[in-house]
Amino acid sequence: MEDISSLRLFVQVCDLGSFSAVARSTHTTPSAVSRQISRLEEYLGARLLQRTTRQQVLTEAGEVYLRHARQIVEDVDMARRAVSGLSNAPSGVLRVTMETDLAQTLLSPILPEFLAAYPDLRVQLHTSAALEDLVGRGIDVAVRVGHLENSSLIAKRLSTSRSLLVASPGYLEQNGTPQYPQDLVQLSCLSFRVEPDQTKWHFKSGESVLSVPVLGRVQVSSLIFLREAAKSGLGIAMLPTWVARNDLNSGRLVPVLPGYPLEPPATPVSAVYPTGRNLASKVRVFIDFLANKMRSDIE
Template sequence: MDDLTLLRLFVQVVDKGSFSAVARATHTTPSAVSRQISRLEEDLGTRLLQRTTRQQVLTEAGEIYLRHARQIVEDTEAARRAVSQLGQDPSGVLRITAEADLAHALLSPMLPEFLAKYPNLRVQLHTSAKMEDLIDRGIDVAIRMGHLESSSLIAKRLVMSRSLLVASPAFLANNGPPSHPGDLSTLPCLSFKTGTERTIWRFKTGDEVRDVPIAGRFQVGSLVLLREAAKSGLGIAMLPIWTVRDDLDAGTLQPVLPGFPLEPPATPINAVYPSGRFLASKVRVFIDALSLWAETHFK
């Protein structure tokens, strides 16, 4: 029996709790299973299981060995699946989560062509502004905008999203365009807000970064509603360029303070998925397609 088979057998014994249970699952005898575990212990020079007439209990060495053995077995199975999928079309259900505005702007235009290319794939798209627990929710990939906190998740940057300040021509005519970031503190500003934290806009002038506190009568957690509020003349809004490009072209919104760069100058949009040495083909092809689409259409 090779080393990998012994590892699998040891993990099975721990998971099933007895030699008899493993023997029934592998169509052998409890004594044969016991001999193989004894052989493994002899090779390692230490006891992994304390045996009684009713059960096997892991020793301290057994607990340490189990962690490594389980990882090796899981990685081997994942490697086998990854290789076997290379010649197969991605299939099954691809579960995605994204904030609603981002899903509308980024995913809606590319999904029809993607699904046509992979007819054996089904997509379940869950829209939420919350940072979902991908593993607990069984989500394959999340699309998130913003800098990510350190975690066990893997992130692939799709594109950098640049923002700018905009307002309607009527608002600028009635209030006068600001000439300096400090002027914003006395003007009605519209903020994208989902919490109770104070809204601060940051600007970079030379080597200095200036924080400007924003006050206004309208706060909303939707980029679409924020854009519509700016178009209706309620105030000045900070919005990603991809949400207002058509309005800028049409003249229904105009740039505000274009000579004062925002800090940070751009925000990353990432595809995030649970860590793992091998990526399921359905996730891999989706991220590749989304990355290509974002690079060519979403700047």
């Protein structure tokens, strides 16, 4: 039979990843959970989960059913709280996606404070540089660095990310400190990209923009790795201030060409969420918390 308890159980299995995990959280047995899911599949006439010995994988029908089931469960919970007059404090599971570097550098230090402020919330964090299908994957909010083009999503500006060129004192002592952007052509410039095209760094020079082709022995897709490579003396790197700040303060990294601002001067950092429904309180408090913290941590 298809009822709210069946939908809720199915969503739990998908979130926790196994019958055993659900059984532990609901104080039942894995076989009982399996039987309930089987009865739901029989009622629907479709296989929702492909069972293996170690995990359950969603079928195509399961992915479609999960999107609707998750929303129904959330709507029922919201309606119950509204009618019963229960606490309006945010609760449930908050599903977030953001880039690994951003999560490690900015979210990780402040997450304990957020969870302490909202004890009824649980956070599921998916780290990815890809632009996820928020609705299809059931993600509540994404945090992204850069300009956003998808008009089907709502974006709230949290802060701006500013970058600068840095290098280790040892690298500059051994190879010389560039005085002009053109000097970078003769130096090792570490790139935050792994592509065959040549990288160019752009500088504001008066009223014009100066583009300088750069080349180095290291190209990576991780800002954290890029920072460590620069600290190791492998070359000059372009890093956001929020990645390099601690090492700049300690002197392990020093600014390069501070008199030539990079172009563009800043990149937006935004919280992105789907349109078409009222913003859930758990998403609203998370966005407000990030905006307050990132305003001082990034800019």
